[in-house]
Amino acid sequence: MALHIVVCVKSTPSNVNVPVDPATGQPKTAGVPPTLNPYDEFAIEEAVRLKERVPGSTATAVTVGGEAAAEVLREAVARGVDGGVLVSGAEFEGGDGFATSLALSSAVKKLHAEKPVSLVLFGKNTSDGGSGMVGAETAAWLDWPSAIGVKKIDAVDDASATVSRMMEDGVDSLKLALPAVVGTIKEINEPRLPSLKGKMAAKKAVFPKWGAAELGLQAGQVGAAGAGAKVVKAATPPARPAGVKVEGASSAEKAKKLVDILIERKLI
Amino acid sequence: MANPILVVAVPSRGKLSPAVYELVSAGRKLADSLKQPLYAVVTSDKASALAPDLAARGVDKVFAVEHASLGAPVDDLHAKAAASVATKENASRVLVPATVLGKAVAARLAVLLKAGLAADVTEILDGGLVRRAYFSGNLVAEVEFKTPVGVMTLAPMSFPRAEAGNKGEVVTVAFDPGASKCAFVSFAAEESNEVDLGAAERVVSGGRGLGGPEGFKHVRDLAHAIGAAVGASRAAVDAGWIPYRHQVGLTGRAVRPKLYVAVGISGQIQHLAGMSSSGTIVAINTDPACPLMQMANVTVTGDYNELLPAITDEIKKRKGSPVAA
Numbered sequence: 001m002a003l004h005i006v007v008c009v010k011s012t013p014s015n016v017n018v019p020v021d022p023a024t025g026q027p028k029t030a031g032v033p034p035t036l037n038p039y040d041e042f043a044i045e046e047a048v049r050l051k052e053r054v055p056g057s058t059a060t061a062v063t064v065g066g067e068a069a070a071e072v073l074r075e076a077v078a079r080g081v082d083g084g085v086l087v088s089g090a091e092f093e094g095g096d097g098f099a100t101s102l103a104l105s106s107a108v109k110k111l112h113a114e115k116p117v118s119l120v121l122f123g124k125n126t127s128d129g130g131s132g133m134v135g136a137e138t139a140a141w142l143d144w145p146s147a148i149g150v151k152k153i154d155a156v157d158d159a160s161a162t163v164s165r166m167m168e169d170g171v172d173s174l175k176l177a178l179p180a181v182v183g184t185i186k187e188i189n190e191p192r193l194p195s196l197k198g199k200m201a202a203k204k205a206v207f208p209k210w211g212a213a214e215l216g217l218q219a220g221q222v223g224a225a226g227a228g229a230k231v232v233k234a235a236t237p238p239a240r241p242a243g244v245k246v247e248g249a250s251s252a253e254k255a256k257k258l259v260d261i262l263i264e265r266k267l268i
Numbered sequence: 269m270a271n272p273i274l275v276v277a278v279p280s281r282g283k284l285s286p287a288v289y290e291l292v293s294a295g296r297k298l299a300d301s302l303k304q305p306l307y308a309v310v311t312s313d314k315a316s317a318l319a320p321d322l323a324a325r326g327v328d329k330v331f332a333v334e335h336a337s338l339g340a341p342v343d344d345l346h347a348k349a350a351a352s353v354a355t356k357e358n359a360s361r362v363l364v365p366a367t368v369l370g371k372a373v374a375a376r377l378a379v380l381l382k383a384g385l386a387a388d389v390t391e392i393l394d395g396g397l398v399r400r401a402y403f404s405g406n407l408v409a410e411v412e413f414k415t416p417v418g419v420m421t422l423a424p425m426s427f428p429r430a431e432a433g434n435k436g437e438v439v440t441v442a443f444d445p446g447a448s449k450c451a452f453v454s455f456a457a458e459e460s461n462e463v464d465l466g467a468a469e470r471v472v473s474g475g476r477g478l479g480g481p482e483g484f485k486h487v488r489d490l491a492h493a494i495g496a497a498v499g500a501s502r503a504a505v506d507a508g509w510i511p512y513r514h515q516v517g518l519t520g521r522a523v524r525p526k527l528y529v530a531v532g533i534s535g536q537i538q539h540l541a542g543m544s545s546s547g548t549i550v551a552i553n554t555d556p557a558c559p560l561m562q563m564a565n566v567t568v569t570g571d572y573n574e575l576l577p578a579i580t581d582e583i584k585k586r587k588g589s590p591v592a593a
Contacts (some may be wrong), residue, residue, distance in 0.1 A: 018388050039519070094560040098384050098415075101375075124519070129345070132388035136374075140347075140378065149368040151512075162453065167455075167466060168367055169281065169458055171458075175453050184341070223326075229384035229412065230411070230412055230414060232412045234408070237406075240544075245567050245568075251574040254570060265548060267548055268470070
């Protein structure tokens with residue numbers, strides 16, 4: 001048994017505390033250096049751990065983005081993934097989760113046709129769009145079983161994976177028939193830093209670039225044209241009014257004044 | 269022809285969660301704004317028993333899709349069941365709770381209905397636009413659907429819970445969602461009897477400033493005294509002082525309680541993103557200059573070791589016995 005794991009990653013701004021561009025009403029990210037979406041580190045690490053768990057397995061990273069997004073594929077290789085695919089082209093620009101998940105699912109299908117895929121891994125969400133829905137939407141396009149919020153892959157064999165999903169009230173155990181899609185959360189592992197060997201491999205790595213045509217999609221199905229929703233306007237959240245300082249000579253006095261405020265405001 | 273607003277009541281362990289009542293009030297607002305009726309669909313093995321509760325909260329028509337397989341928290345089965353009603357009734361907007369299962373169901377619904385999706389919606393605007401936070405909470409977006417059908421998940425605690433209203437009709441629907449490639453094996457309930465963070469009206473959280481796991485004893489005591497859920501910063505979770513389940517912030521849970529008390533939390537941006545929409549924020553910290561103290565509504569400077577027991581004692585004294593959750 002050997003697995004083929006696909007891990008979907010995204011290039012996001014390294015600083016997401018960005019202003020709104022008054023001209024477009026959209027976030028102004030130009031000039032902010034891109035980086036690997038921090039939550040994807042857990043998905044990459046899990047792919048590498050699965051490779052270690054099941055010898056002979058391979059892992060492929062996939063991203064949708066501009067030419068610069070190849071850097072996050074390089075980061076994935078540095079962390080132990082075998083190779084990557086850059087889904088890129090002008091037609092993908094301005095896509096939302098709906099359009100991007102269609103592009104990702106088509107890339108996964110193409111990889112699946114080349115070498116059957118066992119698992120597709122995602123991070124919890126991205127630091128920019130942040131819907132946390134792209135993994136589950138990719139599974140939906142593929143019509144593959146999936147689980148999000150996964151804190152542990154308990155068992156995996158040729159036919160299935162048993163996973164622990166963290167719910168609001170406890171933990172579900174689910175058995176997914178393979179191929180399947182898994183959305184990870186932070187608790188699943190502790191990502192390691194890239195190794196020297198990984199960094200060397202990353203330097204040399206060359207990534208195929210697939211456009212809509214290679215994925216068997218029409219340009220109108222992806223990017224802004226294929227988006228199901230659009231941000232009409234971005235804004236900074238309203239500022240909070242200056243706070244009240246509770247002061248007193250002793251802890252008991254401060255406690256009394258604080259409780260006065262909480263009761264007066266009907267908060268307790 | 270009507271294009272109703274459809275609330276998808278995905279049950280949690282065989283019951284309707286308070287999040288579903290929040291969907292009903294948001295759905296009513298949207299329905300009135302778009303001049304459409306408000307429908308709901310309950311997908312459950314006990315759907316016909318659960319439906320009347322929703323029908324009594326001002327929903328015009330409740331569809332009870334009942335099938336034995338819908339007793340399990342398996343996303344594709346619930347999505348197929350809900351999509352069958354959405355398609356047949358020509359729903360224009362589909363509202364789903366932003367719970368772990370709800371999100372999975374919403375993603376399948378978006379693809380089944382070829383619908384755009386807006387996640388973690390916190391506000392419904394006039395004309396059917398919705399508002400959600402993005403860029404890790406640094407920005408809010410006004411989102412417009414481009415597709416005839418729009419699916420949205422609603423952030424818990426963002427809308428009031430619908431109370432008794434006009435009594436709607438209950439329609440039982442026969443539907444077999446078929447087999448799934450996902451099998452539900454088992455559920456292990458969280459052992460503690462603490463209040464769930466996501467649905468809590470009050471949260472008391474502790475951070476690195478607590479200095480160690482014993483500091484959480486004071487946090488828990490205060491939380492119990494006011495019927496609050498216990499939260500934590502990433503630093504406290506990473507240090508192993510409290511399980512990940514309690515983590516508030518981008519890598520953990522987002523919360524919107526009426527009252528958020530942050531103890532010994534400096535306020536990393538990732539933490540702020542998970543709690544900055546709380547009603548009233550109280551910060552207790554030794555450092556008055558830290559970001560959380562800067563953004564809080566009420567601040568107390570001092571040592572939590574002395575302050576927390578004093579606050580807990582004062583509350584017990586004033587309120588009598590501990591407040592129930």
